[in-house]
Amino acid sequence: MLKSYNNLIKIQKRSYKYFIEQGFEKLKLIKLDIENKYKYKIKTDYFHIKYKKGKYSIDECIIKNKTYTIRIYIPLEIYYKQEVIQKYVKLGEMPLMTNKTNFIINGNKRILLNEITRSTGIYFEKEEKTKNSLCTLIPQSGNWINKLTENGSIYTKINKGELKIPTITFLEFLGLTRKKIIKSLKKDDNKLFYRENLLEKNQNIKLQRLKLNLEYEICNLIYNNLIKNNGNSDIGKIGRNRINCKLFKKYLWKDEEFIKPEDILGGTIYLKNVHFSKTKKKDDIDNLNNKRIRCIGELLEKELEPSINNIFENITLKLKKIKNTSIKSKKYDTNLLIENKFIDETLKKFLSISPLCQLMEEKNPLSETSHKRKITYRAKSSRNMSIREIHPSQYGKICPIQTTEGKNAGLILSFTNNYALSINGFIMTPFYKMLKGKIKSKKGTFLILSEQEKNLKFLPKSLENNIYKETLTRKNQAFIKSKRKHGNYSEISNNQTISIGVSLIPFLEHDDANRALMGASMQQQAINIKGKENPIIDTGIEKEILKSTTFTDVTNKSVLIKFISKKKSIMSRKNDNKLITINNKSKYEKIKRNITNKTKNKKKKEKIIISELIKKSNQKILTIKEFYKQKERWMKKGEIFKNESRRKNNVTLQLGKNILTGYISWEGYNFEDAIVINKNIIDNEIFTSMYLKNYRTFLINNKLGKVRITEKTPLLNIKTIKNIEKNGLGKIGKEIKKNSIIIGKYLKNKSISKKENLILNLILENKVKDTSVKIKKKCEIIKTKIYKYQKIYLISMMTIEKRSLETGDKLSGRHGNKGIISKILPAEDMPYTPDGKILDIILNPLGIPSRMNVGQMFESMLGLAGKNLKERYTAEIFNSNENNITSEFITYKKLIEAKKKTKKNWLFNPNNPGKISLFDGRNGKSFYQPITIGYPYILKLIHLVKDKITARLIGPYSIITQQPLRGKSKKGGQRIGEMEVWAIEGFGGAYNLQELLTLKSDDSKNRTKTLNNIINGKNLPKPNIPHSFLVLIKEMQCLCIKVKIYKDL
Template sequence: MLRNDGNEGMSTIPGFSQIQFEGFCRFINEGLREEFHKFPKIEDTDQEIEFNLFVERYQLVEPLIKERDAVYESITYSSELYVPAGLIWKTGRDMQEQTVFIGNIPLMNSLGTSIVNGIYRIVINQILQSPGIYYRSELDHNGISVYTSTIISDWGGRSELEIDRKARIWARVSRKQKISILVLSSAMGLNLREILDNVCYPEIFLSFLNDKEKKKIGSKENAILEFYQQFACVGGDPVFSESLCKELQKKFFQQRCELGRIGRRNINRRLNLDIPQNNTFLLPRDVLAAVDHLIGMKFGMGTLDDMNHLKNKRIRSIADLLQDQFGLALVRLENAVRGTICGAIRHKLIPTPQNLVTSTSLTTTYESFFGLHPLSQVLDRTNPLTQIVHGRKLSYLGPGGLTGRTASFRIRDIHPSHYGRICPIDTSEGINVGLIGSLAIHVRIGRWGSIESPFYEISERSKEAQMVYLSPNRDEYYMVAAGNSLALNRGIQEEQVVPARYRQEFLTIAWEQIHFRSIFPFQYFSIGASLIPFIEHNDANRALMSSNMQRQAVPLSRSERCIVGTGLERQTALDSGVSAIAEHEGKIIYTDTHKIILSSNGYAPTTISIPLVIYQRSNKNTCMHQKPQVLRDKCIKKGQILADGAATFGGELALGKNVLVAYMPWEGYNFEDAVLVSERLVYEDIFTSFHIRKYEIQTHVTSQGPEKITKEIPHLEAHLLRNLDRNGVVMLGSWVETGDILIGKLTPQTANESSYAPEDRLLRAILGIQVSTAKETSLKLPIGGRGRVIDVRWIQKKGGSNYNPEMIRVYISQKREIKVGDKVAGRHGNKGIISKILPRQDMPYLQDGTPVDMVFNPLGVPSRMNVGQIFECSLGLAGDLLKRHYRIAPFDERYEQEASRKLVFSELYEASKQTKNPWVFEPEYPGKSRIFDGRTGHPFEQPVLIGKSYILKLIHQVDDKIHGRSSGHYALVTQQPLRGRAKQGGQRVGEMEVWALEGFGVAHILQEMLTYKSDHIRARQEVLGATITGGRVPNPEDAPESFRLLVRELRSLALELNHFLVSEKNFQITRKEA
């Protein structure tokens, strides 16, 4: 029995978007002020005028536009930044102060994202090598260890100190150039006596001090010249000057040696120094201390650094990225103000602060950052899980980071310090595997950019368990038990020996030696992996696929929560922001599909109208829709759910459907992961989803006049224009098919006689009929775009110039039932393609007559080792019969052996007793049952595993991928069909395909593929006429166009290539011209 002492063992999972919110708040509250304080006083060349920003009084104005309007009008949801500025005339001691507009700063919304140009964008976290000093050892070509120390600056620049076989110490400032440590120390301002007095091993320095070295360090000027000659790779004998000294100071000591606050802290800690934190540059004292540690490494003292340990990494969050961009914008503003002041003085104009400051610097800097930076990505809004997981990604890629082709396996691999901080399961597949990770659900980002994870401290002095956040450099000194709050509660003393982690090793330790323990079974996983029930019974590769495929699930028209879950479904749905939540308590006085009106019961009773999201398109073309869940005249509390969003039900995440599945072969239709489904899923809209596509067109002002939106379009058939209103725009509610006109548009063109078609010129010459001088450029519905028009929006950009055209957007909704070719998947990496849809009467049925909904291949389980789907399947059947829902924490085998199996069998046995169906649990083959063939009525030979599984419909759908080509465009050079579905292209027949056709001896099919259907111009023109008239299809005798292209390219290399035809009758040789 678990003993609960008050709130002991209780913890709250932090908000899943909290990391993004905290980062943006830190930028607004601290980052802006830090960068503003760096803004200097600006003076003109004569030092008569001085420009200042009074940064303590900056103001951010609340935006006037709403988020939803910013999306529809394609503008940025931002706040205007105002700062008081002063202009001081030093000659007259006069000052003019005005409030100037600096620019717009994009704001973060309640989802942790930003809206830039109408697009939801999110800034993901980057993980970088932390600035500081690191010691490592490598073997040279003789097998001898070479010790080096690497100093990493704040921006990622690297300098190295190394000690060679002769105990000489070198500083390597670039890959090729290295100098003596004595020269570097002298160039930094130390003489020989100061160097020897401040090191622990002066005899090593004296051992390689020869006459040549003494000359180099005889004076600071000589040392600077030697260092400059090596650093800048300058030949000859440079002459010492102040400019040379300033250049060296700027390029090396201020750029390469800037450590930043984090680097200063790390170097102080590593080298046992006490240099103040505000001194962020590399000092001679740092270099000498680093050399002492390096010599100690040579003699076996000290420990080497693990570069992949998380204590040597730092997180570059949205706060750091936005602050860097703000500092860059202020530098640009400074240059612009300085240039404007000098120009005004030169032209004898009187400047004012508002005339000097322009908002272009800040606005364009942030627009280019959100639009071009690799860490600023378009928010994936396929379903609620996708958008909340996107903000918790970690990337090793990006500026200052790694690349997918140069990252080693050691960096991609799981490290013991990732425990409880970075999910070992959730990563991308492909070239970026291990480089794109996901944060564990409990972590937070510390002040110094470290990933901190919570643990409960076990103390004999305190009776209450205290939760402590540990950074990676702290927890390796403690013994951390890998149990959760139930099995390791102090009330349970049976477990005297527990698994624990200590100094990157996983050990089994006595309970009395434990310092900390985990707080939650899901502490080590990301959100996606935490939603997989029985994840401990799955292979890690399949769990990885499952966590990725859950983000590809399409919201269904009627959501259904899972029978078997993990307990995180509710918080995931709440933190995603797709549901409408009551912000005040009160009473519902009105509700419909568009809004909910609430009467609050505060000190001042008010009426609050809550608008609902109705058929809103996501950037993955899925449908975001909210359904009211409250009734009129009902009282609600603060935080209660008012309306469910897409893929949520009752406030819980609901990505799929609970369907009856059987694991058995069926006539080969589930071979190789194919799935056989019942037509019930189609007729009852079980897996039906809505998809919304956006089509847009712009009207420009051309040199011949403005383009015109109209219904009066000549030369078009009437049925193509049937859905247009009198303005030439498609009507709401219209059903449109492929090729229909959505927006009728005419573009004026020059009335040039040669531009008319021959029949137009004939009409003008004979009848004098004036032919239209406008070209038809209407918006047509492309292939595969049939559906119902649900919205039409006219967007007029401000100004109305050629660069701000009028835009019309048409939104079309498609209803997609499940069909052959669609991809479905479970939550255990068991994915497949629909191969056949069977009538209900032909599907296998249970002993109570219930037909099965899906048939999976049983061979997909043993080799993939994702046994968790078997537990979920059987427990789901019991839950369906008992009308129960289960929330199972992972790793329940820590309580007793075979805990999962015992739970499933006990629930099946209880379901069998309550429903009086003995086939639900048969002791001879528990979990299996004898089922019958729907076609014959005979039972199958072997008992079959049946149950209720939670199946997802993924966004990889056949409607988006099916493609065929009969005729289309050809490439201009090769005359071969284009490539791709969007261009109505063909399918390439490559070298291996030709081999396959040759192997089957289908010579005529092969000839058609390479000539008629490809690039034989004359043959493909004649074959159409021959097909229509019923004549004989001509034989392509000359070479195709691609061969002729090859001949021409060889001729450009002065190589002549000819080909000949040999007659079958008289073997006459005929030369053909290419």
């Protein structure tokens, strides 16, 4: 039972903490007690493992490209006669999770995704094609045991291989007697089954014995790998509990965590009943009852297990080589017994290469939090359609909307807002207890598993108090109508069934699920802009998202903020913090005064936090933590004292800007979701974003010559070096133009005196070579650092690049209404409202009914009312419909209120509610029909045209078709597809089309001549037959079709 559940990354912290405390349990199980020929022993104390912090802090690891680690020490005791040597030995270094649940690996922030897998245990299913029944026994590690019914017989397979063994033969070899097997099978009425099919069919005894000899040899190999080696048949406590619940009684073999022959026999009997008598039901493999989550701690423990075994094997080998004299003189270094490379290399490799460990998304706070709450299927063999589909058991546990688009759809999922995990890794969701139709919220929330939901009735959250009224009720993963008084539990919130990304969409009930998916992913792709602000309409979860990200600093305990700045924060706290977290405001103020008065003359514990002003981001986007200046301020536990907002007490999620929008077609420029914007947006830098880039160069003196950094660089003009100071480095804070030099550097060649190198002196005409660092784009230098390693110097220069909106950039709303900027109009040409306000953006109204995301209309109109009333609203994603209060009613009510208070009669027209008369800025005339306008929340996405656009002069070609490769990363060419050919045909560009399809594509003979002809000023060669057409002819000839080319027709 939980009283509250608001921490969005609590599960990740708990899992890593469990790994630190109990993850090295394998060390305790392995007994290291060795004695060599010199009669001395070595033992380990497994219960006193120590941890120490690494050399570098989090900020130092990011700056210096190091790994944020923790050092592990284990106590060793060496006994020789009556002497004992005791010492803590370093076991290795392990990456340490930060407070925001991410790792720092080589200076990069990385996170571990949660993995969803099938739980250990036994499962029964039926194959649709063959109609055979299948039983699968899944251990934690090792081989899967499969039993298959085929032609009335039961066979055993290992790991779904082709080799089949009769089950009775397999059970006999595992130690069960023929009597025990037959006695167990005789309990069933179907005697024909076990007599004719399970027992041997062959009447010829000789042939039967030969067959059995082969089967026993196979069984012997399986026995050695399966039963004798217990490590390959470990089912754990979870598997033992699930097998006992299905086949036996719960109290049987409680402490037995390995597969027993009785488990295989019980599975055989259960499989027989599933296939023939049908008294038992098959399992639903896609049900969450049969799946569990592997979190960070369990994943690290699984990777660490083989390296720990290697450490102890290595210790035993080294102990045998120790000499007797080294122990007597006590000169032997015990640190040499353990090699640190096993743990260090294993974990670093896993956190760098594994597909589960990814670079953390830092576009905005939402993308970071959503990335940490993702779950994925790792096994490639289980990526069928049934896994990708939405299952009823996912209700309240896994979001049915948010997933990736493309080939991984349904494989990468997101947790819901209020999910929780049991100790065994099964997903739970909270509910309120109901008694006689009334919700008992004071008792707290109850976490319920999927298997506990049987025969229970769950009601949605509603304010309806009529206990006799019938409502939709969920029972046994289906919806029925039932009275409220018969309900057992009630949901705690309306957004309990969706993820945090989807729950940020206001008026979600009016949107199609596909557009809601796009809206959630678009919000995660929003980047930081200059003019960002709070949304007029939010959903109430924004503040909780901020607390779990690296974009904010949160107090761990109740503290008194004494000093705060961009780089430094000083806070003091009292030892007893329990009194401070009291909800009663009057008592809270008295306690605060008493603590401050009593501790004036006493020394208080002060904590100094030093943070970097500008931090490196994985997406190279600039974010600066802002703060509100105040002399002294008391803050409770969990409050934000630094965030990325720029106003007083403004601690909410900011992704975009509320701008005046009109839904109108404009001269065809907003066809197919294209967007027309006002030039004032660019001039006021509302959607301007900042990007960071590092420029690096080395100073190395070698045989080629000496490297110098100076302002007076030879071979350069004065104009090119005007931004450089006397030391040869660019001026900090100065704006530098494109293709300018920021580091003046040249290489002075050494004179070559040897006779055999006289040819090089003749080739090297200039003794000075310019190696200056130039910038490709307009930017501003903000930081310069110099690092020294032996005789090598590294100069690092950080620059900021401003990017304003331009044609081709991508904008989006919160409802999946995305589009590309097609036209930037001057302010005087844009439509304007009756009070003279000019529209900032024009969207196509045809994109609303076709996409079925009507929620953006309610957001836009309610935003218009909130802007005029200077109010902000918190809208529920699903309305309760109490007293017929709908989204339409709330929106129109606020528009009428705004009309009365502001005396702007045009805000609400009863004949056309939500629409007003707009005027054309070009001629001042009003449009023929009223138009919908409002203030939606618009986002700037990371898909910018500067990063997408590409061109090539030369590049690689495909071997088969001889056409240019595809994609910017491969230096590919422009794609001329069917639509592009039609477009050029429509305008009659025959020669342009011929050039695109031949000389610029796959006319391999003439494309080499083209460059020579251009250089020599000659005409282009006549196009030849494209190579792709010759490939087509060869393919047709392979089909025995005779094809010829006639050139002279």
